[in-house]
Amino acid sequence: MERALLVTVDLGKREEWTAEERSRELAELARSAGAKVIREEIVKRHSICPATFIGKGKAEELSAFCKAEDIKVVIFNNDLAGTQAKNLADILGVKTIDRTQLILDIFASRAHSNEGKVQVELAQLMYLLPRLTGKGTELSRLGGGIGTRGPGEQKLEVDRRRIRARISRLKDELEGLEKRRDMMRKRRERFDIPMIAITGYTNAGKSTLLNALTGSTVDVKDKLFATLDPTVRRFRMPSGQETLFVDTVGFLTDLPHNLIEAFKATLEEVATADIILHLVDASHPKAIEQAQATVKVLEEIGAGSKPVITVLNKADKVTDPERIARLKGYFGEAVAISALKKEGFDKLIDAILLSKF
């Protein structure tokens, strides 16, 4: 496991997530990428330092810490500009990556299908392109591990012209895959099987719900972004009606835009569904903010006007009896379930039947 130092800059603005909360989530991401978080540093500043982001003095202080603690990677919670990343790596003396690179790295390690791999490589190259300075030697300096993995790992080109050519080839390939998907969708529509998309923040329990309902065996992990490729399974309603449930990639606050763009095809499974189940981890302290981030992504992918059923999952884990009632109050209408204990499914199915049939 790579020993990691996390750095979050606190500009003192009042935001929905405090710097500490954002740092907690970054630590979860880092853990999901296989890092061992040694320290979470919160740097308070009035403004960003254009050259080194956190200021030269602070960077030198952290550099000493990295040496003393054998840190292998420093992960910044904000997106770094190309020059900032370069200057920081020079001072820190270890691999320096930002939140987007960390997320891309997790996606890269989870991509199994051909389509998933193409989408991840596309997102990685789109991230890289505007950041290449000069001849682009940054990649070789990274030296393996977190932040450098990917389907295109061996191929990650450093030449702008070749990257552009590769991006357009990958886009063509995706278009071909999308056409196939379109055909499958049309076939589905002809048979009039309603499609229900399980969506929500990463780790909300989407795959657990799919497995519990349909007896499927999608990988369930207490990790962020365990699922990347969509899985579709049949489910017969008690009324006998056949339905299809789809489990897809989870959402996150400030999901890198390149990633959303590259994953359009996967996310279309959600946008074209008849009903959206919005799974919320009711036991998470930031449940409401996570739900807001999910709604934002749903709007961004054109699923904003679909019928949505809010599902408060992990109700078994909620100890405060008032909490579920409070969350129901916040969301208007919501169904509380435990995907793990298979509780509340009757009410969930009632809600689905009410909204569609």
Ligand SMILES: Nc1nc2c(ncn2[C@@H]2O[C@H](COP(=O)(O)OP(=O)(O)OP(=O)(O)O)[C@@H](O)[C@H]2O)c(=O)[nH]1
């Ligand atoms: N206590 C409790 N834990 C749950 C419940 N549902 C899921 N979990 C746990 O939450 C973690 C994440 O579950 P997943 O089903 O992988 O979540 P997901 O939404 O598919 O996550 P990603 O694919 O990573 O976005 C696992 O450790 C599950 O065992 C629940 O109802 N109660």
Ligand SMILES: [Mg+2]
């Ligand atoms: Mg999953």
